[in-house]
Amino acid sequence: MTNLIATTEICTYHNVTYTxxxxxxxxxxxxxxxxxxxTYITESELQKLEKMIRMHQELEINIAGIEAITHLLQKVEQMQEELRVLKNRLRN
Structure with missing residues (x-):
């Protein structure tokens, strides 16, 4: 079973609003x-949330900026995976 954490606890712990x-x-x-x-968040989503909270609080990045950064990081991960696959093909 997935462990759930109440968003109210996260808001209190990280000093962020529910909004x-x-x-x-x-x-x-x-x-x-x-x-x-x-409202709850799963443990698997918690790490992503904490990263976004740090971007918002420490770097003062707004939601649109976090969305753009997240999208770009996903693209980089996809490209790294494609590169890994291509390197493996070249070795064979």
Missing amino acids: FISSLNEAGLLELEEINHT
Whole structure:
């Protein structure tokens, strides 16, 4: 079973508003689950959220900036995977 963490706990621990977390969810950057009128995040999503919180708090990056950075990082990961596959093909 997946461990769930209440977003209220995250907001308190990281000193962020629920609106920030909700905006990340609306932008498609984060998946939230609602159970009995309480919003939760899975442990697997927590690491992504904490990275986005650091971008927002320490670097003062807004939601649109976080969205752009996340998109670019995903593209880099895809390109690195493609490069790995191509290198393996060349070796064979």
